[in-house]
Amino acid sequence: MTAPMLFAAAFPALWVGHQVGDYWVQTNHQAQHKAGAGWPGRWACTKHVATLTVGKALLLWLTFTVLELSPSLAVVALALGVDAVTHYWADRRTTLRRLADLMERGTGKGTFWRLGEGQGHLGTGAMALDQSWHHLWLLVAALIIAGGA
Secondary structure (H helix, E strand, O other): OOHHHHHHHHHHHHHHHHHHHHHHHOOHHHHHHOOOOHHHHHHHHHHHHHHHHHHHHHHHHHHHHHOOOOOOHHHHHHHHHHHHHHHHHHHOOHHHHHHHHHOHHHHOHHHHHOOOOEOOEOOHHHHHHHHHHHHHHHHHHHHHHHHOO
8 A cells, every 4th residue: 555545535525524514414404504703603613624624534434444455544633623623613614714814914814804794704715714714724634644644
């Protein structure tokens, strides 16, 4: 088993798990409240990230089983943990928006974040920055798994 084999198997499993978890498994309540203030918002975000992470773990298990790969369970757990923490951080929204605002001067990301915003909903700019952030960390998680070969 080589690192490239693990990476080639892990990344699509994580990416599909992310897509399904973020768009099909996440409840409307979680989507509407995960960025909310206080414990209700934190709890909604925690439930979303937990179900998302379980889904990714199941798809990794299925992929590795079918392909007869045996990555280190500790390394897979670490990768899923890194992905979960970064997903939670971004989905609380104020954190990612602050990062975009910090990058405003050089890149215009704060302005891009607000693109299409209205009526209390995220706009296309925020959605694009949110998803690209998640995809970055899916890549990192896959590299962590591959690095454990």
